[in-house]
Amino acid sequence: GYSTDEDDGTTNGEATGPLEGKAIYMVSDGTGWTAEHSVNAALGQFEHCLIDRACSVNTHLFSGVEDTERLMEIIKQAAREGALLLYTLVDPDMAEAAKHACRLWGVPSTDILGPTTEAIAAHLGVAPSGIPRGAPGRKAPLSEEYFKRIEAIDFTIKQDDGAQPQNLSRATIVLVGVSRTGKTPLSIYLAQKGYKVANVPIVMGVDLPKKLFDIDQEKVFALTINPVVLQTIRKARAKALGFGSDVRSNYSEMDHVREELEFANKIFAQNPVWPVIEVTGKAIEETAAVVVRIYHDRKKKYFLPRISKRY
Amino acid sequence: GYSTDEDDGTTNGEATGPLEGKAIYMVSDGTGWTAEHSVNAALGQFEHCLIDRACSVNTHLFSGVEDTERLMEIIKQAAREGALLLYTLVDPDMAEAAKHACRLWGVPSTDILGPTTEAIAAHLGVAPSGIPRGAPGRKAPLSEEYFKRIEAIDFTIKQDDGAQPQNLSRATIVLVGVSRTGKTPLSIYLAQKGYKVANVPIVMGVDLPKKLFDIDQEKVFALTINPVVLQTIRKARAKALGFGSDVRSNYSEMDHVREELEFANKIFAQNPVWPVIEVTGKAIEETAAVVVRIYHDRKKKYFLPRISKRY
Ligand SMILES: Nc1ncnc2c1ncn2[C@@H]1O[C@H](COP(=O)(O)O)[C@@H](O)[C@H]1O
Ligand SMILES: Nc1ncnc2c1ncn2[C@@H]1O[C@H](COP(=O)(O)O)[C@@H](O)[C@H]1O
Ligand SMILES: [Mg+2]
Ligand SMILES: [Mg+2]
Numbered sequence: 011g012y013s014t015d016e017d018d019g020t021t022n023g024e025a026t027g028p029l030e031g032k033a034i035y036m037v038s039d040g041t042g043w044t045a046e047h048s049v050n051a052a053l054g055q056f057e058h059c060l061i062d063r064a065c066s067v068n069t070h071l072f073s074g075v076e077d078t079e080r081l082m083e084i085i086k087q088a089a090r091e092g093a094l095l096l097y098t099l100v101d102p103d104m105a106e107a108a109k110h111a112c113r114l115w116g117v118p119s120t121d122i123l124g125p126t127t128e129a130i131a132a133h134l135g136v137a138p139s140g141i142p143r144g145a146p147g148r149k150a151p152l153s154e155e156y157f158k159r160i161e162a163i164d165f166t167i168k169q170d171d172g173a174q175p176q177n178l179s180r181a182t183i184v185l186v187g188v189s190r191t192g193k194t195p196l197s198i199y200l201a202q203k204g205y206k207v208a209n210v211p212i213v214m215g216v217d218l219p220k221k222l223f224d225i226d227q228e229k230v231f232a233l234t235i236n237p238v239v240l241q242t243i244r245k246a247r248a249k250a251l252g253f254g255s256d257v258r259s260n261y262s263e264m265d266h267v268r269e270e271l272e273f274a275n276k277i278f279a280q281n282p283v284w285p286v287i288e289v290t291g292k293a294i295e296e297t298a299a300v301v302v303r304i305y306h307d308r309k310k311k312y313f314l315p316r317i318s319k320r321y
Numbered sequence: 322g323y324s325t326d327e328d329d330g331t332t333n334g335e336a337t338g339p340l341e342g343k344a345i346y347m348v349s350d351g352t353g354w355t356a357e358h359s360v361n362a363a364l365g366q367f368e369h370c371l372i373d374r375a376c377s378v379n380t381h382l383f384s385g386v387e388d389t390e391r392l393m394e395i396i397k398q399a400a401r402e403g404a405l406l407l408y409t410l411v412d413p414d415m416a417e418a419a420k421h422a423c424r425l426w427g428v429p430s431t432d433i434l435g436p437t438t439e440a441i442a443a444h445l446g447v448a449p450s451g452i453p454r455g456a457p458g459r460k461a462p463l464s465e466e467y468f469k470r471i472e473a474i475d476f477t478i479k480q481d482d483g484a485q486p487q488n489l490s491r492a493t494i495v496l497v498g499v500s501r502t503g504k505t506p507l508s509i510y511l512a513q514k515g516y517k518v519a520n521v522p523i524v525m526g527v528d529l530p531k532k533l534f535d536i537d538q539e540k541v542f543a544l545t546i547n548p549v550v551l552q553t554i555r556k557a558r559a560k561a562l563g564f565g566s567d568v569r570s571n572y573s574e575m576d577h578v579r580e581e582l583e584f585a586n587k588i589f590a591q592n593p594v595w596p597v598i599e600v601t602g603k604a605i606e607e608t609a610a611v612v613v614r615i616y617h618d619r620k621k622k623y624f625l626p627r628i629s630k631r632y
Binding site for chain 1: 362378381385444506510553603628
């Protein structure tokens with residue numbers, strides 16, 4: 011896991027000199043999110059060492075780096091800090107300048123996206139534009155996809171936590187599960203990908219909305235979780251909400267947690283069309299991957315399940 | 322822009338034979354989101370050719386590929402479809418098997434994440450684990466970051482569209498702007514990154530909540546947009562909501578749009594501490610990058626603005 015610098019009040023980098031731990035500089039002519047996403051995934055390969063701070067890493071993201079001057083300043087600073095430099099720069103002159111300066115100043119460096127772009131260029135037989143996203147004059151068109159994503163987010167927010175069951179038929183995906191199985195963050199993650207999601211909470215002894223059983227049952231996905239883990243999450247939740255342990259609430263009591271999960275499992279058994287997805291120990295994006303995979307496979311039974319898009 | 326296959330009713334791949342357009346296969350032992358994100362960014366370099374379907378690309382994402390058998394089936398299918406294969410496989414045997422089979426069967430291929438992971442390994446002096454995310458027994462710990470992200474999402478949803486102004490002081494970032502400047506999707510995008518966001522709409526002739534002026538003014542970010550583009554977005558919105566053009570609504574009328582933006586700009590001029598961010602032609606993630614950059618730079622005035630995290 012990581013912590014953003016806003017949490018600990020310490021300052022990194024040139025202001026106070028280098029911190030303990032190795033520095034990774036990420037440089038992009040765009041938002042930097044691609045570099046951040048890739049580095050995050052790659053750092054997963056070093057969890058065995060990061061987890062107890064046996065090794066420790068500080069990442070520094072520099073976005074919108076569009077001119078050589080700023081690029082050179084960053085590389086000089088990387089040299090001073092002994093940092094690794096990972097970059098995504100689409101202008102061939104900028105990429106070349108980065109490579110050259112890094113070699114000159116002894117900064118290890120890797121182009122994160124270059125090889126992928128080159129492979130696609132060779133495959134399509136078309137040269138890359140070399141123009142960064144957000145370059146002046148490059149106005150992104152208001153694409154259908156743009157509107158679709160925004161509509162999905164608006165819809166999903168309005169349907170959170172069982173609100174407006176009359177709209178369930180308009181959802182692409184409906185999630186059901188007890189409190190704190192991650193329905194809300196999962197809904198939001200899927201909405202960002204363009205799916206209109208509704209989530210419906212299962213509460214001990216409360217009937218699910220009738221409407222849920224009238225819609226296409228292949229849209230419904232059930233979430234389940236290990237009771238011990240759920241109790242941990244609920245305790246953290248209760249603390250965040252400021253319930254003391256003295257408050258008369260059985261929300262996070264073990265017996266209640268177990269009974270509520272059994273209540274949910276009974277409902278799931280009565281609705282065998284709903285896939286039951288185990289979320290224990292999974293990150294939100296991992297559960298999302300499972301939901302999306304099943305969703306697409308149900309629509310088109312491929313020999314090899316896949317998620318396809320057309321550009 | 323892209324469309325998911327769910328929209329057009331066509332089927333791709335082995336069910337009906339190859340579509341026109343080049344195929345890109347993405348294979349991951351994890352969720353596949355890293356490959357998808359990278360390919361999306363790389364495809365931005367071919368917009369000049371994709372935009373009018375002068376060239377056309379079909380991507381196919383295969384996630385959770387954890388055994389060689391399934392991997393080989395996918396590569397064989399890629400060979401049949403004449404696809405490019407881009408992969409993220411952390412088990413060295415799997416990565417080697419992919420490379421070897423692709424060479425054997427004439428499938429062009431690139432390892433998307435390998436070079437980044439190797440660069441980090443060399444920098445840290447630590448070997449990568451070679452264990453995929455989500456491998457059996459690898460339970461992700463419920464980290465502080467996990468709870469922080471979920472809390473940020475819950476908070477942000479509740480504060481959407483000016484709700485509960487009494488909570489504004491608990492937000493990390495507050496967005497203000499007229500309707501359809503993208504406040505909601507931007508809030509959600511930032512929430513996913515762990516920021517607690519509140520957004521407050523500016524409506525012609527309506528006073529902003531007093532509370533907005535009591536909180537730390539350095540948290541507030543103003544959004545502005547070109548009136549012609551805003552009108553286009555509002556028209557699409559009105560259509561999506563089912564307002565006919567005959568409905569007595571000046572929501573998307575040009576004069577009203579201009580006046581409302583002028584009303585907003587006057588408020589921004591009275592609050593010079595608020596950065597005014599131009600969203601015209603920017604994707605949500607681009608605006609997010611600008612907000613986050615300013616946010617971090619305000620907290621720590623670096624010579625070279627950066628966003629730092631500790632792992
Ligand atoms: N739509 C796009 N058009 C052109 N280049 C893009 C696009 N999206 C991403 N890129 C490039 O891909 C790399 C990663 O983008 P980012 O995630 O914004 O840092 C940068 O070098 C961007 O310039
Ligand atoms: N937390 C993690 N631990 C180990 N490997 C990871 C982690 N996150 C991502 N990866 C690996 O990074 C690559 C991209 O991940 P994904 O975006 O899930 O496809 C895959 O090969 C994953 O196995
Ligand atoms: Mg919820
Ligand atoms: Mg809104």
